[in-house]
Amino acid sequence: MKRTATAHWEGDLKSGKGSLSTQSTTLNQTQYSFKTRFEDGVGTNPEELLAAAHAGCFTMAVSAALGQAGFTATSLDTTAAITMENLVITASHLSIRGAVPDINDEQFQQIVKGAEQNCLVSKALSIAITSDATLI
Numbered sequence: 578m579k580r581t582a583t584a585h586w587e588g589d590l591k592s593g594k595g596s597l598s599t600q601s602t603t604l605n606q607t608q609y610s611f612k613t614r615f616e617d618g619v620g621t622n623p624e625e626l627l628a629a630a631h632a633g634c635f636t637m638a639v640s641a642a643l644g645q646a647g648f649t650a651t652s653l654d655t656t657a658a659i660t661m662e663n664l665v666i667t668a669s670h671l672s673i674r675g676a677v678p679d680i681n682d683e684q685f686q687q688i689v690k691g692a693e694q695n696c697l698v699s700k701a702l703s704i705a706i707t708s709d710a711t712l713i
Contacts, residue, residue: 597621624659624666631698632657635671635708638696642688643677651676669699671708685712 582604586595596606604621612618632655643650653675660668673689689710693699699706 597626624661627666628657628659628669631659631669631671631696631702634696634698635692636673638692639673639675639689642692643680646680646684646688648677648680648684651678653677666704668705668707669702671706672710673708674711674713676713680712682712686710 581600583598584595585598585606587593591611594608594610597604597609598606608620609622610618610620613620614622614624635657636653636655639653639655640650653673655671655673658670658672659666660670671693675685675689677685689708693706693708
């Protein structure tokens, strides 16, 4: 399986602008620029997209691990925070809230820690990855 995305850019780094599109067309000429990456602006940026990818992958990994342990979540909500320092992506922190019937907090924490290290995006990243979990 291969997934694709495209980027288009016009102009110099600071005043230029670009667009991102994905094979699925979920992103279809979505705007990105220096301002959306390093300041405030309308559009997206690579770090935001990395955070979305990590949050989605991790949440699915938690759901899969819950299923393997005999549990089904009512809901799982994850926030991924990507840290960039001196133009280097240094960390991703995953914060998940889960409503999972019949599971205890220790079981939930253990499943989350396993998914933190084993989701496909985590495995692709060579940065510090941490997580915290709240069972609701």
